Amino acid sequence: MSNLAPLRRSTLVEDVYERVKALVMEHTLAPGERVNIDALARELEVSATPVREAMARLESDGLVRKRPLAGYTVSPLLSRQEFTDMFDMRVVLEGAAARWAATRASAEARAAISAEAETVAPLDSSDGRRSHAAFTAVDARFHDLIADTAANPLLRDSIHRLHAHLHIHRLYFPYAQTGTTGEEHRRISAAIAAGDPDGAEAAMRAHLDAARSRHLPAFD
Amino acid sequence: MSNLAPLRRSTLVEDVYERVKALVMEHTLAPGERVNIDALARELEVSATPVREAMARLESDGLVRKRPLAGYTVSPLLSRQEFTDMFDMRVVLEGAAARWAATRASAEARAAISAEAETVAPLDSSDGRRSHAAFTAVDARFHDLIADTAANPLLRDSIHRLHAHLHIHRLYFPYAQTGTTGEEHRRISAAIAAGDPDGAEAAMRAHLDAARSRHLPAFD
């Protein structure tokens, strides 16, 4: 009976960080909006001190910006240039992740990726259509799974950071085409399952280039 | 007369962050060492509050680790595996940086990179030999310059973060061979100057692989 989870006794800072991060991710706190620390502290029923510390961490994540002596604001939406830069980074990082996943993944991991690639977003109960939120959730899980499988913590964290920003952007432009995402995912997954690093990287790069093209019209 | 620097009125948190970061980078605070917040606050002649906020930022940088309710410790030295992972990341990120620098750099930037590649570490005044510190400083400037030239803020920040950890490691193993570093740098610079993205990326990857090989014996 070893290797138990470290039993996280939480501090308020931790909880506040998670809560505020969620507020930003679900755009209850909108991009560009000012964040009043005192008001936020009252809302969460804590004092300002742990809130300030949590905000410092969020700033390092790039989710909020700080102006000294003038408070925090939620990071504004990505400009077209920033969005392009982000996808350039994704191509580089996730391309490498796919490559390494193809060489390093365990049999279980390959199976998990294949399963995720076959997953189809569930139908929305209200209107019977596939919701945008459900689609992005499936997409995010697929990409995060590959990032995890690449077995490089630095790479994994970098990719996760980028995905947070992508998630925020998607919430504001929920009309991007789904296109051939499913098929592209299956191609990536097939290459990883086959242990083909070149093919996996190429498929991932192609997928991300296509995804970028699907998103770019939102900036017109 | 526009475009003046925003005139950073600093807050204590900013100053403390820079000071503590320097303490870690120059290993006045040694890897693995516990960081007593109250003692550090007394030392810097400030209260614990801004120190805590600065530590939260340093944790996001990976320079310190936090155990809830048990304080901060300076991040331990990289294991062999972590060191290898870091260089895997460098190959990916800096390879892309070299590629983009080759296509996007202005004439001035190309000249600056070439000049930096020709720079030789100054001789130490005391013993007349090239000091390890001087060599690493020149090396760091060359790589940072390319990262800046790639014109992607996300990429630049990611590379800078990695370099901080590399710097700490180097201070503890100051006997790594210099080898053919100078020549490798000149090869990278030549490809960038020539606007050859494939060549620049290949040269950077070769350089980093060689550098990793020069460092790895430190773990034996």
Added chain:
DNA sequence: TCAAGCAATATCCTATAGGATCCACGATCC
């Protein structure tokens, strides 16, 4: 009507204090 200057308010930033938790050391028991 618009710009500039000033006052009042809101907000941020830091210091301090006290409760909560962990760590080290010694005592006790097997």
Added chain:
DNA sequence: GGATCGTGGATCCTATAGGATATTGCTTGA
């Protein structure tokens, strides 16, 4: 002798208060 338990001290974490700064709105003048 070695392990377990309990206590004292150190340290962390949070709340609160007050000084410092930015922002807002109004007034004044051109």
